[in-house]
Structure formats: C-alpha cells, structure tokens
Amino acid sequence: MSIGENAIKAPPAPELMLTALDVQKGEPVHPLDRLMIMSADEWEIFTLELVFYFDKHYEQVTRCAGAGDKGRDVIARFSSGWDNYQCKHYGRKLNVADVVAELGKLVFYTWRGDYTLPQEYRFVTPKGCSSDCIDMLVNKSRIKTEIIARWDVECRDKITKTESILLEGDFLDYLNSIDFSFVDEMSSLELVDKHQQTPYHSSRFGSYHLKRPQLKKDVPVSVGDNEKIYIEALLHAFSDVDGKEYSHADALTSDYAEDLERARINFFSAESLEVFSRDAFPEGCYRELKEDCYEGLHSLVRQEHRNGYERFLKVSTQAVNVPYDSHPLVHYIRPSDRKGLCHQLVNDRKIKWVRR
Known part of the structure; x- marks a missing residue:
C-alpha cells in the first residue's frame, strides 16, 4: 500500500431485508421525493385523497379547481363548519408573501359574504415553508401584521381582475377582527404519514420503498x-x-x-x-x-x-x-x-x- 493510502473497510450488512424487487429495480423513489415530481393537478388530487379519509369524518370533501375558486382548493365540510386545504406545489418553499396572497383572498371573500371563515386553514406544500414563514405561522399574531404591511403589493390588485381592493374603513376593521390562529401548514412527513391511512397510498407510492x-x-x-x-x-x-x-x-x-x-x-x-x-x-x-x-x-x-x-x-x-x-x-x-x-x-x- 502506498504512503497516504488508507484501507477501506467493507460496508456493514444492511439492517433491512432485501427483496428480489430491490435487486431488480435498485433504489426506489422515496415518497418525499415523489411529492416533488407531482404536477399541480396531481398535487390537488393527492390532497383530495388525503382529506377525504381524514379521521374527522367530513360530510363532504370538494376540490375547487381553476379560476373562480376564491382562494379555496380542497374544502371539507362538516356539521359545524368547514376546513380549507390550500394546495401549493412550487419548486421552492412557501414564503410569507405566498401566504399573505392566499389569506388576502380569504379575508376579502369572507368580508364580502361569499363564504364563512373556516375552522382550520392548512397550507399543503411538498417542500414546506421557509424559516421566516414557519416563524410567522408559529407566532400567529404576526400573520395579521404581515397581511396589512404587504397588502398593496400582494393583494390589492391581485384578488380580482376587475377591481382594486383598498385596505381601509370597514374592510380594515374586519381584517383586524380576525384571529388567524386557525392558519397553519402540513409538513411533508405528516402528508405521507396520513396518506398511508388511505386506500390510495399503495397505488400512488407503491410498497417498493418499504423495507x-x-x-x-x-x-x-x-x-x-x-x-x-x-x-x-x-x-x-x-x-x-x-x-x-x-x-x-x-x-x-x-x-x-x-x-x-x-x-x-x-x-x-x-x-x-x-x-x-x-x-x-x-x-x-x-x-x-x-x-x-x-x-x-x-x-x-x-x-x-x-x-x-x-x-x-x-x-x-x-x-x-x-x-x-x-x-x-x-x-x-x-x-x-x-x-x-x-x-x-x-x-x-x-x-x-x-x-x-
């Protein structure tokens, strides 16, 4: 052996049992990685599958896809209200501006009376939230502050195509009256874990990744x-x-x-x-x-x-x-x-x- 060379020890035996499929196909696509390669439409359907089989026993689960959804993607109704699952399949982490843009729609359409505030509002995204966004979702009082500070850039001219919505008067009072403690995210691990409880999991992710x-x-x-x-x-x-x-x-x-x-x-x-x-x-x-x-x-x-x-x-x-x-x-x-x-x-x- 030459000077400076080090012998390489054999790697330890695997702690997990190999199957014939492992040898034939090689390393599988991990479920967390598979989340990333879904299209935006697939992501909403994936969320629909997930929500439909939640333990809450929703009476009705609906996908509001496309234009005119008024800031709602997958809505789940029950006797005392409804929950919203907002699907965001970006190639990056969700940031504060993204959250403000979506919650701005929620504030406007509930103020106008198109629908009521949900009991829970969850952002569903494969890459999760940025650190600043996580901090905001932990400190719920900051959500309102960010909406007000960013309104003119993220919301005023982007909620509808026909009007500029000014944050003033009764509308501002309404925003200030909302407690945003019902807003949060669902982590990627939580998404996969909960989806395992649905009958769709094996067909979407396969069992190949299980060891x-x-x-x-x-x-x-x-x-x-x-x-x-x-x-x-x-x-x-x-x-x-x-x-x-x-x-x-x-x-x-x-x-x-x-x-x-x-x-x-x-x-x-x-x-x-x-x-x-x-x-x-x-x-x-x-x-x-x-x-x-x-x-x-x-x-x-x-x-x-x-x-x-x-x-x-x-x-x-x-x-x-x-x-x-x-x-x-x-x-x-x-x-x-x-x-x-x-x-x-x-x-x-x-x-x-x-x-x-």
Whole structure:
C-alpha cells in the first residue's frame, strides 16, 4: 500500500431485508421525493385523497379547481363548519408573501359574504415553508401584521381582475377582527404519514420503498403466552405417533427437538412480518394474508393422515408453496414466514394437527 493510502473497510450488512424487487429495480423513489415530481393537478388530487379519509369524518370533501375558486382548493365540510386545504406545489418553499396572497383572498371573500371563515386553514406544500414563514405561522399574531404591511403589493390588485381592493374603513376593521390562529401548514412527513391511512397510498407510492427489518436470529429462551397453543398442538402431534406424552422439555431431548426449534423460529418470523405489515400497510392486510394461507392449506389439512405429526409435516411443506402473487406482502414473505403462518393459524384455532 502506498504512503497516504488508507484501507477501506467493507460496508456493514444492511439492517433491512432485501427483496428480489430491490435487486431488480435498485433504489426506489422515496415518497418525499415523489411529492416533488407531482404536477399541480396531481398535487390537488393527492390532497383530495388525503382529506377525504381524514379521521374527522367530513360530510363532504370538494376540490375547487381553476379560476373562480376564491382562494379555496380542497374544502371539507362538516356539521359545524368547514376546513380549507390550500394546495401549493412550487419548486421552492412557501414564503410569507405566498401566504399573505392566499389569506388576502380569504379575508376579502369572507368580508364580502361569499363564504364563512373556516375552522382550520392548512397550507399543503411538498417542500414546506421557509424559516421566516414557519416563524410567522408559529407566532400567529404576526400573520395579521404581515397581511396589512404587504397588502398593496400582494393583494390589492391581485384578488380580482376587475377591481382594486383598498385596505381601509370597514374592510380594515374586519381584517383586524380576525384571529388567524386557525392558519397553519402540513409538513411533508405528516402528508405521507396520513396518506398511508388511505386506500390510495399503495397505488400512488407503491410498497417498493418499504423495507422490512432483518429477522432476529435468536428466539426467546422461555416460551411466551402467545406460543402456548401452537406448541401444545405440536406436542400433541408428536404424541400421536407413539402414544408417549411429551412435555416441552421432553421434546427438546427427543427426535422431535429440531421440529420444535424450527417451529419457534418460524413462528417468530411470521410474528415479525405481522408487525411490519401493521406498521407499513393498510389495516387488515395481514389478516388477508392469513386467510389466503388457510385457503391454500385447507384441503390438505382436511385429508386423512396417519397421525398429527404427518399432517404437520405435509401441511408445512405445502405452506411454502402457497402462492401470494396478488398480495401486497408478496415481496416480503419468506419460507420461514410461510411456515410460521401455520402456527399462527393453530393459535387462531383454525388448524389442528390432531383432529380427534
């Protein structure tokens, strides 16, 4: 090695599990980056998808697109009022002037009586707000000050094409009466997080960017409460071969020791997949996976077998071959998960190794 050269250490192994899709396609487009490449129209539709499935249970969500929207983009109505989601898809961060221009419309049209003040007014933008704009949205009293100071430049001749709106008299009094505490932004992270709760998320962002953590190599030494049913069923299956009663300790010193050890590894593998699914996919996704697994195994479970141990072995073998091609988790499921699903179904009392 020459003087001044330093050996480069090998990079650490990834903490996240690689799938075939990762190797085929390479690094995916991150959801936050995908926000940036949407068109202005796509951005409003994205916001519409998001708002429609908010937890507030809005009675009606409407997109007011194009000219004549009077400063409203996506409006959400409920019994006691409405909320406004103002979509701004710029190639830069939202600044104070942008906010003033939009709120100027709100002030004018509510003063004129075209609509009432919303209960919440959220700016929805992929790059967020500038630091000065954030400061203003934190210090709400500054919003009114900025509107008044910037009115002539940002609002007076830009709200309508037919008139110049002077900030004076009753109109100025009306502006001064408004408490702008209902105005805020939605961060990019919040947008993506909330959009994950909608049925549109996978089709818009895909699941490609989701990474499953690597499996832990060691299972807990002691048997947990969530393992007792499927382990008891396995011990019963072992007993069904030779009539001997097996405890957990007995099985670990018998010919069935590897079966029991692999069963626990597979069970915890499936449990980790369930946690990943719950955190990253829509509600019910993993439940559907278990239903697909059960459907793929049902006929074999129902067939006659010489004993419960034979049923366990044949069903476990078949479990590895159950197709999940149409399921969202298809790129994340491994053979150990497939076998572990069987034990979860035993826990759910949908599968029995010994039928009598």
